[in-house]
Amino acid sequence: MDWVPIVFITFKVAVFGTCMFFAIKWHYDQGKKKGKVKRAALRGSSLLAAALVLGIVIVGIITVVLMSPLDMSLP
Structure with missing residues (x-):
């Protein structure tokens, strides 16, 4: 089982x-x-990366807001 x-x-x-x-x-x-497509691909990928970071920040904020009424604190 260890393998x-x-x-x-x-x-x-x-x-x-x-x-x-x-x-x-x-x-x-x-x-x-x-x-020319290279510039468009770079713009699109940077936009996607920004959306991903924004989504992570929003989920983090929602988590903190939902934890506060439960009297739970972050470690």
Whole structure:
């Protein structure tokens, strides 16, 4: 039973590593093809990253607001 986490973590690292390699390669190849699309892709990805950070902040604020009536405090 001790071998299960080792096998699963190794498999997960291998799969994610392979996927990241091909994703980076695909994006690099796409950037070589079209220079103008690169700027639009950068703008879109930065907008998506900003939306993600805003969502995380909103969820954090909602969590703190909902915890205060329960007399629970953050550690």
